[in-house]
Amino acid sequence: xxxxxxxxxxxxxxxxxxxxxxxxxxxxxxxxxxxxxxxxxxxxxxxxxxxxxxxxxxxxxxxxxxxxxxxxxxxxxxxxxxxxxxxxxxxxxxxxxxxxxxxxxxxxxxxxxxxxxxxxxxxxxxxxxxxxxxxxxxxxxxxxxxxxxxxxxxxxxxxxxxxxxxxxxxxxxxxxxxxxxxxxxxxxxxxxxxxxxxxxxxxxxxxxxxxxxxxxxxxxxxxxxxxxxxxxxxxxxxxxxxx
Amino acid sequence: xxxxxxxxxxxxxxxxxxxxxxxxxxxxxxxxxxxxxxxxxxxxxxxxxxxxxxxxxxxxxxxxxxxxxxxxxxxxxxxxxxxxxxxxxxxxxxxxxxxxxxxxxxxxxxxxxxxxxxxxxxxxxxxxxxxxxxxxxxxxxxxxxxxxxxxxxxxxxxxxxxxxxxxxxxxxxxxxxxxxxxxxxxxxxxxxxxxxxxxxxxxxxxxxxxxxxxxxxxxxxxxxxxxxxxxxxxxxxxxxxxxxxxxxxxxxxxxxxxxxxxxxxxxxxxxxxxxxxxxxxxxxxxxxxxxxxxxxxxxxxxxxxxxxxxxxxxxxxxxxxxxxxxx
Numbered sequence: 001x002x003x004x005x006x007x008x009x010x011x012x013x014x015x016x017x018x019x020x021x022x023x024x025x026x027x028x029x030x031x032x033x034x035x036x037x038x039x040x041x042x043x044x045x046x047x048x049x050x051x052x053x054x055x056x057x058x059x060x061x062x063x064x065x066x067x068x069x070x071x072x073x074x075x076x077x078x079x080x081x082x083x084x085x086x087x088x089x090x091x092x093x094x095x096x097x098x099x100x101x102x103x104x105x106x107x108x109x110x111x112x113x114x115x116x117x118x119x120x121x122x123x124x125x126x127x128x129x130x131x132x133x134x135x136x137x138x139x140x141x142x143x144x145x146x147x148x149x150x151x152x153x154x155x156x157x158x159x160x161x162x163x164x165x166x167x168x169x170x171x172x173x174x175x176x177x178x179x180x181x182x183x184x185x186x187x188x189x190x191x192x193x194x195x196x197x198x199x200x201x202x203x204x205x206x207x208x209x210x211x212x213x214x215x216x217x218x219x220x221x222x223x224x225x226x227x228x229x230x231x232x233x234x235x236x237x238x239x240x241x242x243x
Numbered sequence: 244x245x246x247x248x249x250x251x252x253x254x255x256x257x258x259x260x261x262x263x264x265x266x267x268x269x270x271x272x273x274x275x276x277x278x279x280x281x282x283x284x285x286x287x288x289x290x291x292x293x294x295x296x297x298x299x300x301x302x303x304x305x306x307x308x309x310x311x312x313x314x315x316x317x318x319x320x321x322x323x324x325x326x327x328x329x330x331x332x333x334x335x336x337x338x339x340x341x342x343x344x345x346x347x348x349x350x351x352x353x354x355x356x357x358x359x360x361x362x363x364x365x366x367x368x369x370x371x372x373x374x375x376x377x378x379x380x381x382x383x384x385x386x387x388x389x390x391x392x393x394x395x396x397x398x399x400x401x402x403x404x405x406x407x408x409x410x411x412x413x414x415x416x417x418x419x420x421x422x423x424x425x426x427x428x429x430x431x432x433x434x435x436x437x438x439x440x441x442x443x444x445x446x447x448x449x450x451x452x453x454x455x456x457x458x459x460x461x462x463x464x465x466x467x468x469x470x471x472x473x474x475x476x477x478x479x480x481x482x483x484x485x486x487x488x489x490x491x492x493x494x495x496x497x498x499x500x501x502x503x504x505x506x507x508x509x510x511x512x513x514x515x516x517x518x519x520x521x522x523x524x525x526x527x528x529x530x531x532x533x534x535x536x537x538x539x540x541x542x543x544x545x546x547x548x549x550x551x552x553x554x555x556x557x558x559x560x561x562x563x564x565x566x567x568x569x570x
Contacts, residue, residue, distance in 0.1 A: 051441055052440075052441075053437055053440075072440070072445070073437075073440040074440050074441075074442075074443050074444055074446070076441075077441055077442060077443040078443055082441070085437075085438060089435035089437065089438035090434070090435065090438075091430065091434040091435060091438070091439070092434050092435075093430060093433070093499075094430065094431075094434070098427070101427060102427060102428070102443070102444060103442045103443050105424045105427060105428075106428060106442065106443035106444050106445075107442070107443035114424075156438075157442075159442075160443055
C-alpha cells in the first residue's frame with residue numbers, strides 16, 4: 001500500500017539556520033500521529049513545508065503518490081491536505097458559519113451544489129455539530145473563546161473534506177476539560193476516516209491520542225515509533241530533559 | 244434572488260437615464276461640469292475599494308491608473324481619431340494590463356511595503372509620460388474637440404452621461420464581486436491570508452483579478468478626461484491627490500459594502516465643489532479631519548454607522564415587543 005504522505009530528505013533553511021535537515025517521514029492512511037519535540041525543533045516548519053506555506057530547499061513531498069513539492073497551499077488543500085494553526089487565524093470579519101463557506105466554495109465546490117444556499121448552510125451546520133460549535137454559528141470570531149476558536153479552526157479544516165489533517169498545537173492554552181473535549185473531537189474525526197497528525201506539547205494528550213509518535217529535535221527526526229518506545233528513547237529524553 | 248437586487252437594478256437603470264434626461268430641466272452647464280467630477284470619484288473610490296477594501300491592499304497608485312487611462316485615450320484619439328467608446332475600452336485594457344503587471348511585481352509584498360511599491364509604480368509611469376514627446380511631455384497637450392455626439396447639446400452633458408454609465412458599471416462590478424465567491428475569497432485573504440490560502444483560496448490569483456479590475460476601472464475613469472478638460476498634462480493627471488481622495492472616500496463611506504465608497508465619493512466630492520469657493524486647501528483640511536474622526540470614532544465608515552443604527556432600531560423593536568408580551 002502506498003503511503004498517504006511521504007516526506008523525503010526535506011531540508012529547510014532560514015538564511016544560515018537549518019530548521020529542518022534531511023527529514024524523512026511516512027504517514028499511512030488512517031494513522032493517528034503525535035508530532036513532538038522541544039520548542040524550535042522544527043515541528044511547525046515541517047507542517048509549513050507539508051502544507052506549502054514554506055518551500056523546502058531540498059527534498060520531495062508526496063501526497064497520495066503525487067509529488068506536491070511545488071504546489072501552492074490552495075492546490076494541496078484541494079488534494080485533501082488540511083491544517084490548523086498554532087495561533088488561531090479565523091476570518092474575523094465573517095461569522096462562524098461563513099468561515100466554513102470559504103473552503104466549501106473554494107475546495108469542495110464540485111462536490112456540493114453551491115446554488116442551493118440552504119443545502120450549503122446545512123452542510124456548514126453539520127460540520128459545526130461535528131466539532132460541537134453549532135450553538136455559535138452566527139457569532140463572529142472576535143466573540144469566541146479560545147476553545148471555540150480552536151473548534152472553528154478544526155471545522156474550517158474539515159470543511160475541505162481532507163484526507164490528512166495536521167493540527168498545530170490545537171490544545172495550546174486550554175484548560176484540562178477543554179483539552180479532553182478537543183481530543184474527543186479529534187478521535188471522532190479520525191474514526192470517520194481522516195488521518196491526523198497532531199503537533200502537541202501536552203504529553204498526556206499526545207499519549208492518549210497517538211498510535212505512533214515522531215519526535216523532532218534540532219530539525220531532525222530523532223525517534224519514530226510506538227508511543228511507549230519513543231518516550232523511552234534516550235535521545236528523546238535527552239532532548240526534553242537535557243543530558 | 245438576494246435582498247435588494249431589484250432596487251439595485253432599478254437604480255442602475257435610472258442613473259444613466261436621469262443623467263441623459265436632466266438637461267430637459269434646463270440646468271446650468273456648471274452643474275453637469277461638477278457632477279461629472281463627483282461621478283468620476285464614485286468610479287475611482289469604488290475601484291480603489293475592490294483592492295483596498297475587499298482585499299485589504301492599500302493602493303496609493305490611483306493617480307497612475309487614472310493618468311494612464313487619460314493618456315491611453317489621448318494616444319488613440321491622436322493616432323486614430325477613435326471615438327470615446329473605443330478610447331474608454333483601450334484605457335480600461337491598458338489599466339487592466341497595468342494592474343496585472345503591477346500586481347505581479349508588488350503583490351508578494353504586504354502591508355505598508357505594498358503601499359510604498361504602488362507609489363513607486365505611479366512615479367515610474369509619470370516619469371515615462373514626462374519624457375514622451377508624442378503626448379507633449381511635461382508641457383502636456385491641448386485637445387481640439389470635434390463636433391458633439393448626436394443626441395447631446397454639449398460635450399460636458401455628453402461626458403456627464405458617459406461618466407454616469409461608468410459609475411453604474413463600477414457599482415455593478417463591485418456589487419458582483421462583493422456578493423460572489425470572489426468577494427468571500429478576497430475577504431478571507433484580507434482577514435488571514437495564509438489561512439485563506441490553506442483553505443483553498445488561490446490568493447495570488449484573486450489579488451491579481453482585483454488589481455486588474457480595479458486598474459481597469461480607474462483607467463476607464465480617466466479616459467474621458469482629455470475631452471472633458473481639453474488639456475492634459477502629467478503633473479495634474481498623475482497627481483497623488485487622486486489616490487488620497489479615493490482612499491479617503493472609501494474609508495469615510497465605508498469599505499465593507501459596495502455602496503460605501505460611492506456614498507463617500509458623493510459626499511466628499513460634492514463638498515469639494517462647494518468648499519472650493521473658499522480654497523482647495525480648506526477642503527483638504529476638512530477631508531483630513533473627517534478621515535481622522537472616522538478612523539477613530541467610526542472605523543466602519545458611514546456604512547458602519549448606518550448598519551449600527553439599523554441594528555439598534557431592530558433590537559429596540561424586539562425589546563418593545565417582548566415588553567408588550569410580558570405586560
